[in-house]
Amino acid sequence: MVTNGGKSGVSLAAPHELNVWRFVESRASELESLHSVVSDRLDNNFRSQRNKRRRTTGHDNRVAKKKFKRRRIEVGKIDSTDDSVSKGEKKISRRVRRNIELKKNLPNGFSTSGDGTKRLRTHVWHAKRFTMKKIWGFYVPLGLHGRGRGSRALLKKLKQGVLVHDASYYGLVQLEGPEDTLMSVLSSVLVPSPSASREETSRDILAGVIFGTAMLHRSGKPSLPPIAPVTYLWQRAPTNVEGHSKDVCDGEKNNDGGPITRQLWVWIHAAAFQEAYDALDSACQGQTGTGSLARCVSREGQLAKLELMGSKVFQLLQKTLIPASRFDTQSYIESVKLSIFENGNQISSSAVVSLVVKDPRALSNEEGQIKEETASLPNHEADCVFEFGELWDASKSVKPPMEESVLCMEKHNRHNEFIRLGRKISGPQNASIDREYSRICPVLLLKHEDGEESVTRCSVILPLSWVKAFWITFMSNGAHAIGLREKQWVASEMGLPYFPSDFPDCNAYSNFMAMESDETNHKANLLPPSKRPPQVPIPPPWSCVHLTLEQRSSKTGKSYSHTDNEKIDIEKQRIFEGAIARTSCMLSEFLRNISGENLLLFPKITGQKNCLYKFMRDKEFLEPDNSVMSEVKCAETLCYVRVLLRACKEGAFEQGAVVCAPHAADVMPLTASSSESDDQRLQIPQASQKSYFKQLPSGKWELELPKDEEATDKSYRWPIGFITTGFVRGSKKATSVAFCEASLLSSLRREQWKALPLKRRKKEIYVLVRNMRSTAYRLALATIVLEQHEEDAAFI
Structure with missing residues (x-):
């Protein structure tokens, strides 16, 4: 007890309880005088003004409101609605039943709607703020409410903050x-x-x-x-014993x-x-x-994944992921664990970090918080591995986090104990709570390859029952939630492929595009015929690239046609016909199959020197008498590569835009620095815009060229690919993702290097891009991804 030195026996500590009535009695005269002054100013009318009653009905104690609260409490105690109906009671409303269901935090599984569609654990949080979309068997947040704008502000938050996406x-x-x-x-x-x-x-x-x-x-x-x-x-x-991983050898045996x-x-x-x-x-x-x-x-339905993107990812993780283990201060493991988030940028790409962390909702050491007992916490990394191993046991589920009501009760008791006011609120026994719930959670942290130096991408793998606890904590510490639309913007900004939009060779792409086509047609049918936009092919007609290859092969004296085994009925063919090279080895194998090792394609392979710049600056390499170069080769299956498109001067490229092969005469005036090139912009006739692609009775689209060959050479350019992810407005990079045929790109590069002066040769390839609802061709530079990276299998 703290006592006064001058007066023995008199305590200076704050009393355990305060008697408010004694304070009121001693100040009664002052309160009465203040009350008289206020009553005179209000003419003794203490009722709140009607124009100031907005959102001030929390003090309302009407009987009807008490009945409603009592009914909600009674509904919360009901385990099954069928029991209440069988007893003759009034059936609970759907809204109340849905709130009860979504607030439950079961160890495994998603809550489902009547048709079986699954809801994420963060569904209630997203449904209040985002436009939800029913897709892939889930209700997934599509994006913020509105017309799909706000990309400029989002990219700014990517550079200066943290974005989080629930990828459960x-x-x-x-x-x-x-x-x-x-x-x-x-x-x-x-x-x-x-x-x-x-x-x-x-x-x-x-x-x-x-x-x-x-x-x-x-x-x-x-x-x-x-x-x-x-x-x-x-x-x-x-x-x-030292905490280092053992070497894993093939054929290692168990004790038995x-x-x-x-x-x-x-x-x-x-x-x-x-x-x-x-x-x-x-x-x-x-x-x-x-x-x-x-x-x-x-x-x-057992494990979840939260994706973090931004420049301050590790600052956010340092605030929220607090290791629960008490490591020895002399061990090497401790130094790694304590500095993992402070030096997060030094972690290698594709690294996997296993942690056992405290409940992110746990209080800090402020307000005299009592330290947690360490008996239940692991003392060494070997104990952490045991906790981490629970994630890998499919038959054993991790205990869910503590209920919010229990945490609030503990917080209230600690606050009262700190200020020495009031008594503790009684609740469930701690022993019974600890058996059902847990205060620590095993997580896995995956660090993805950084697309940019200033942007970090990480994934947090954790039990599904812990998603709400981490999600609310991330939001409280400054993270910004994003949906599918914003996630695709981030992928385009970082130059990464986005599934399924940038994977046209997968069946998921065909299903996704079919759904997009149905939604577009449904919205168009709701408008009057005079206001409907011109119909465009969704998905793009990839089969028309075969015609381009056939046309270029005919110029070299070679005929391109399918054999009997290769002929495919257009009515029954898939959306995408061909193969996509996503590794340098696949592209090299394609070149070997068509005997095109000398084509101007330079896949990046480890241990081999890239000869792109060597050939680009060689004066004698493209001489007419040089027979080293190969002409366009035709393979049984077309090979596409992913390219990044950047507009040379102006233009915003949309999803589904057609990428065309320019003539040598098209590149020279359009790359000139004078403003005269604006008057020479290449366009197709306005009348033929709707007939450029023709829809067959089966619903498929095909390329339809005019019968006049002179008009075709003058205003039409042959397609070599299509854009799958369009330009993101507000981005300083202004890049789009497209897939183009590899041999056609090589042919264009050869033509342009021969036509352009040596100093104006580029590693990029000039192409023309035309949006489906536009008549103008825009000049763009195409960068082949496999010439910059060895693999293109990463995705976001």
Whole structure:
């Protein structure tokens, strides 16, 4: 007890309780005088003015409102609506039942609507602020309310803050089995194969230190289109006494002599989850000659993924992810854990970091907070691995976080204890609460490859029941939520492909485009015929690129036509006919198949010197008598590459715009610095705009050229590809994503290097872009991604 030194026995500490009535009695005269002054000013009318009553009815104590509150409390105690109906009570309204259902925090699974559509754990938060869209079996936030604008402000927040996206709609498949069997499964379905990576990278992936990205295919059917891009990671290898990971060797045995069972995660987008799961399950069952079989388990509805993007990602994580372990101050592990977020930019790309963190809603050390007991917390990283291992156990679910009401009660009691006022509120016993709930959560942190130096991308993998706790904490610490529309803007800004829009060779793209076409046609039919916009092909008619290749082949004296086995009925063909090279090895293999090693395409391969700049500055390389160059080659399957388009002077390229091959005469005046080029802008006739693409009775679209060949050469340019992600307004880069045929790009580069002076040659390729509802061709520069990066399998 703190006492006064002058007066013995008199305490200076604050009293445990304050008697308010004594204070009022001593100041009664002053209060009466103040009351008389106020009453005189208000003419003794203390009723609130009607024009000032907005949102001030919280003090209303009417009987009807009390009945409504009492009814809500009674409804919350009801476990099943069927019981209330059977007892003859009034049926609970749908709104109340839905609120009760969405506020539940079950350990596993999503809440579903009447038609089976799943709702995210953050559905209520998003539904109040975002436009929701029913797609891929989920209600997913599309974007902020409005006409889809605000990209300029969003990109500013990407550069100066943090964006967060709830990607819980991604599905998870867990593979279990011997290590060699799992490697055989991955090699049969993933491109690029994990075994094809460099030895150091392959060893780190196998040890669980980093994760990998690849395209998922059907096992044993490489000719079929791919399914989807996936992210895969192995469970962290066991650690030794010093805390370092043990080397994982093929053929390592258990104590009983059997092979060690490893576990592997494969994250898949919801648009292709079922198709991908069937492919992985079929690949596991096909490994019959390897001894022990691999097992494929669906973990959908158990784990969630939150994606963070921005320049201050690690500052946000430093505030919210507080390690719960008490490490030894002398160990190497402690220094890594404590500085992981302070030096987050030094973490290598594709790194996997496992943590056991406290409840992000936990209070800070202010207000005299009592320190938590450390008996239930791990004392070493080996104990953390046990907690982290719960994420990998499909049969065991992690305990959900503490209820919000319990945390509020504890906060209130701590506050009262700090100011020594009032008594503690009684509640459930701590022992019973700890058995049902948890105050710590195991998480995985994945650091993706940075598209820019100033922007960081990370994914936080955590149990589904903990999503609300982390989501609200991220929002409270300054993060900005985004939906699907804003996520595609970020992907375009960073030059990354976006699934499924930038994967036209996948079935998910065909389904997505079919849905987009139905929505566009439905909106157009609601307008009167005079105000309907001109109909354009959705999705783009990729088959017309065959005509361009045929036309260019005929100029060289070669005929291009399908054989009997290659002829495909236009009525029955897929939306996208061809293959997309997403790695340098795939592009090199395509060039070898058509004997086009000398084409002007320079895929970036590790250990080999890129000869792009060497040939670009060689004066004698493109001389007429030089026979080294190859003409346009025709393969059985067209090969497309992803390119980034940037307008030379002006133009905003939309999704679905057609990319055309310019003539040499088109590039010279349009690249001139004088303003005379504006008068020489290439356009198609206004009358032929609607007939450029013709729709067949089956609904398919095809290219229709005028019969006059002179008019065709004058105003028409042959298509070589289409834009899949349009220009983002407000971006300083102003780039669009397109897919163009590889051999046609090589032919254009050769023509332009021969026509342009040596100093004006560029590594980019000049192309013409025309929006579907426009008549003007805009000049753009196309950069081939595989000439800048070895792989293009990353996705966002």
